[in-house]
Amino acid sequence: MAELMPLLLFVLVCLVLMCGFPVAFTLAGTSLLFAGVGVLTGTLDDAFLHALPNRMFGILSNQILIAVPLFVFMGVMLEKSRIAERLLRNMGLLFGPVRGGLGFSVVIVGMLMAASTGIIGATVVTMGLISLPTMLRQGYSPALATGNICATGTLGQIIPPSTALIILGDVLSSSYQQAQLKMGIFSPETISVADLFVGALIPGLMLVAAYLLYIGLVALFRPQAAPAVSDRPPLDSAFVLELLKGLLPPLALIIAVLGSILTGIATPTEAAGIGAGGALLLAIAYREFDIARLKEVMDATLQVTSMVFLIFIGAALFSLVFRGFGGEELVHSAFTSLPGGVFSAMLIVMLVIFLLGFILDFIEITFVVVPIVAPVLLMMGVDPVWLGIMIAINLQTSFLTPPFGFALFYLRGVAPKEIATRTIYRGVMPFIAIQLLILLLLAIFPQLATWLPDQLYG
Incomplete structure (x- = not known):
């Protein structure tokens, strides 16, 4: 029975999450229940629970x-x-006068937007409200327009500075240290969020x-599905000035944030401070700033941040109890006994994460799975940066896949009846491919x- 406890813990957590209970309380409550049973039956050493306060303090003091x-505020x-x-x-x-131009613009x-928000829901809803009516009015195929918006919205998973990559980077860093200790390697070397940001650049681009390319091919072979816009104002100096005013400041902010990370001038945390301050200055410069809007932004930031850190604490308790029951050894034994070794283990992990992406958010998957x-995968020799990028793109694909993809639900909520x-399902199929x-x-x-991080950070 003791050998089944980690498996039962994982299954029960997933079942409770699917019932709609809050993630943080599900992780913490279920883990405490199993911990109590384990201590009473002697199948869990309570020394594991003594490490929880230090783990929580480490989370809350993590630079x-x-x-x-800061990135959420930005x-x-x-x-x-x-x-x-x-x-x-x-x-x-x-781009409107070019066939497919509106699609290119989206x-x-x-x-x-993905580089500035890193939040799928915000990007999909914003793009759906702003661009979808225009694309439909200009004669775009509804399938192409909706598929374009959904797929573009999921770029927040992989385009740095993605919130998903920050959280994933912290979890992978802890996993990397655990793997090294298990292998008897005592080294200060770890995986940084900057490594994942740099590693995500080439796949994201x-x-x-x-x-x-896909939108261009559709415009070339099916021009009626992506027509040119005929009502653009004349390309005069006033139009060019307005275009530059709208494009250059946010582009400069994103370049400053990413550039400071890539060149090593600033840490991701310091770059996030640059981004938050720069976004505030841009709002003031565009005369879109007032106290009411600042309060709205700070409320939204507080909600997201509180959710993330509560989940962090619940996940820390879940991880301790799971490991206390010998779950890590169980997973390691299962993976190493698979025919095909690392290939089979990665294939199973990617498939499980893809399927869980239908019912769980990326934060939940990052903290639970x-x-x-x-x-275990890192002990088998998998590169941590490559693993992180594979997980991010895999989840991005899952969030786009019918019938349960989160991006589809977000767009369905704002799309015309x-x-x-x-x-919408038909439109996302080419982008899933x-x-x-x-x-x-x-x-x-x-x-x-892995090539770019190796070149920049050796």
């Missing part, structure tokens, strides 16, 4: 995690101050390029994720 509220401020709306409108006017602006499987749900292709290329050529 890297300060970047979470993204929400850019959204609430209508900077993203202005950017999308101007890009649409610039991808480019979505990429920039490949996804963006593939989206643009990754701490269980990552140390005359657009059928099956139209693109993401699976990128995931396959990344699996075959891990250097796509």
